[in-house]
Amino acid sequence: EAGVAQSPRYKIIEKRQSVAFWCNPISGHATLYWYQQILGQGPKLLIQFQNNGVVDDSQLPKDRFSAERLKGVDSTLKIQPAKLEDSAVYLCASSLQGWSGNEQFFGPGTRLTVL
Amino acid sequence: ELKVEQNPLFLSMQEGKNYTIYCNYSTTSDRLYWYRQDPGKSLESLFVLLSNGAVKQEGRLMASLDTKARLSTLHITAAVHDLSATYFCAVDIDLDTDKLIFGTGTRLQVFP
Numbered sequence: 001e002a003g004v005a006q007s008p009r010y011k012i013i014e015k016r017q018s019v020a021f022w023c024n025p026i027s028g029h030a031t032l033y034w035y036q037q038i039l040g041q042g043p044k045l046l047i048q049f050q051n052n053g054v055v056d057d058s059q060l061p062k063d064r065f066s067a068e069r070l071k072g073v074d075s076t077l078k079i080q081p082a083k084l085e086d087s088a089v090y091l092c093a094s095s096l097q098g099w100s101g102n103e104q105f106f107g108p109g110t111r112l113t114v115l
Numbered sequence: 116e117l118k119v120e121q122n123p124l125f126l127s128m129q130e131g132k133n134y135t136i137y138c139n140y141s142t143t144s145d146r147l148y149w150y151r152q153d154p155g156k157s158l159e160s161l162f163v164l165l166s167n168g169a170v171k172q173e174g175r176l177m178a179s180l181d182t183k184a185r186l187s188t189l190h191i192t193a194a195v196h197d198l199s200a201t202y203f204c205a206v207d208i209d210l211d212t213d214k215l216i217f218g219t220g221t222r223l224q225v226f227p
Contacts, residue, residue, distance in 0.1 A: 031213070042119075042203050042217030043158070055212050091157060095213065102213060103148070106158040 002026065004107030006092050009088075012113045018080040021110045025073065025094030031055075033065055033104060034077050035091040043091055049075060049095075087114045117142050119206050121218040128194050128225055136221045138187040138204035146207035147187045148180050148215065151200045158203065162189075194225045 005024040019026040035043035052072040057085040069075040118141040150158040166182035205215040
């Protein structure tokens with residue numbers, strides 16, 4: 001079974017530029033999560049989708065971050081404009097359903113460096 | 116404020132020794148997960164604990180959950196170098212959405 005796919009794996013941009021990340025979850029997984037992991041910390045949930053609907057985006061900085069999952073499968077996360085403090089690893093995870101203690105499976109992540 | 120605290124934050128231990136990592140959380144929850152992360156890699160699921168008193172074991176690792184004490188432990192038996200990694204606990208704070216709050220992480224280094 002293929003795992004969660006993410007691209008690109010690495011991205012370096014200058015502050016105020018825009019960047020987008022892509023995630024393809026495990027086939028059949030209805031729930032998709034985007035996390036931000038700053039160096040030395042645990043992942044922090046940014047947004048959670050159930051199929052193509054948003055379940056939780058309470059910690060998404062909506063003035064600069066946006067995410068979509070139009071067809072309930074792939075998802076993109078965008079930052080516009082980027083700030084220095086956005087430097088982090090962005091992890092995508094998926095689970096069968098977003099309840100009942102379903103395990104979340106994580107992708108390899110995209111390491112973003114903002115200069 | 117919700118808190119998930121792990122201790123120790125850093126652990127350097129000799130091969131063959133035993134040790135326990137603790138995960139304390141400040142909200143009620145019956146579900147807790149343990150993950151492993153190698154440097155530069157993503158998170159690998161180790162254990163899923165879904166009720167009070169749950170105990171899971173895999174190889175040299177054993178995890179338990181005490182929901183009344185809001186405490187989970189990850190016990191390492193006879194450590195080997197391959198266990199060197201960062202270990203995270205994550206608490207499910209919303210049973211309707213499986214929203215996870217991750218702990219601070221424990222960086223484990225096992226030396227000969």
